[in-house]
Amino acid sequence: MKPVPGAASVIDGKAAAALIDSHVKAGVAQLESRLGRAPCLAVVLVGEDPASQVYVRNKVKRTEAAGMRSIEIRRDARIEEAELVGIVEALNADDAVDGILVQMPLPGHIDPYRVVETIDPDKDVDGLTATSAGRLVQGAPGLRPCTPSGCVWLARQALGELSGKSVVVIGRSILVGKPAAFLFLEQNCTVMLSHSRTLDLPEHCARADIVVAAAGRPEMVKGAWIKEGACVLDVGINRVDAPEKGEGGTKLVGDVAYDEAARRAGFITPVPGGIGPMTIAFLLVNTLKAAAARAGLAQPEAIRGL
């Protein structure tokens, strides 16, 4: 059974992502002749995590549909750190590669910082390197992390001008929570960045115009925490048991108890079909931006403002 939303408008992340994909496709067409080749995204996937496989498959499909080249490098989870670093170095050195994404998490024996810091910041379409993070904090131009970019974009669609809005971000990871806080700050929001040691999270949420849930805890954010009319952005992707789907059945849920929250929120993103598709859309945007910047060309008209 589909969740039944109450008062909230359900934000259609899939439709928003399709619109952005179409801008990217137009931008690729504008750039390609001057570039002399298609922009290219390389994805490195280590191990067999099933959720990662789905994500990588979707990425490859949409990269190609936008007219870009996609390189997919898969390695066994037992790969040594030095070999993985070598793969990233080879992608750095390949002038025809514009974007490099190393899928997280990496197996425990590999230091993710060492691998990420190997990525050429000009090709860092995930915005994960210290250079990209530093540029974000300084407000300098650079590649911004995709998932938080998707959050800001959908919040602007829902609420319009964000200046002065109060935002609670739940989770402080380098990939999602921290950059989300800085991107909303850049929109002149007042931001509270919370984490597992935060006290009184429900009270903080109750004052928030925007809640970004990125804790990786299934249905942790309860409906009663949400201020009437707030915009709830659910980043969480959690696969949980669904006995109603029969023996061994599973389903995806977010970090928000959707049905409850939808009764109080003004706007809410579903899982799936919310933030997830937007992450890939901004990955394509970043790849196109990186391709133009690396070639010393202006950003294609079609993606200005994205």
Ligand SMILES: NC(=O)C1=CN([C@@H]2O[C@H](COP(=O)(O)OP(=O)(O)OC[C@H]3O[C@@H](n4cnc5c(N)ncnc54)[C@H](OP(=O)(O)O)[C@@H]3O)[C@@H](O)[C@H]2O)C=CC1
């Ligand atoms: N939709 C999308 O495109 C994407 C979805 N995801 C999903 O988003 C979720 C978060 O991902 P990611 O940021 O990588 O996760 P991490 O596991 O790296 O970080 C989780 C963060 O949540 C905090 N946290 C954990 N439990 C609580 C709690 N009870 N109350 C408050 N904060 C808590 C942790 O706090 P502390 O630091 O104190 O440990 C940590 O900062 C996952 O479900 C992931 O699958 C991730 C990336 C993209």
Ligand SMILES: Nc1nc(=O)c2c([nH]1)NC[C@@H]1CN(c3ccc(C(=O)N[C@@H](CCC(=O)O)C(=O)O)cc3)C=[N+]21
């Ligand atoms: N370096 C790195 N960068 C990332 O951005 C990154 C990562 N590592 N590791 C894993 C997480 C997770 N993530 C998702 C992105 C899109 C969907 C997505 O498209 N979800 C769809 C489909 C979900 C489904 O049906 O399986 C949806 O929510 O509708 C999901 C998850 C990016 N991550």
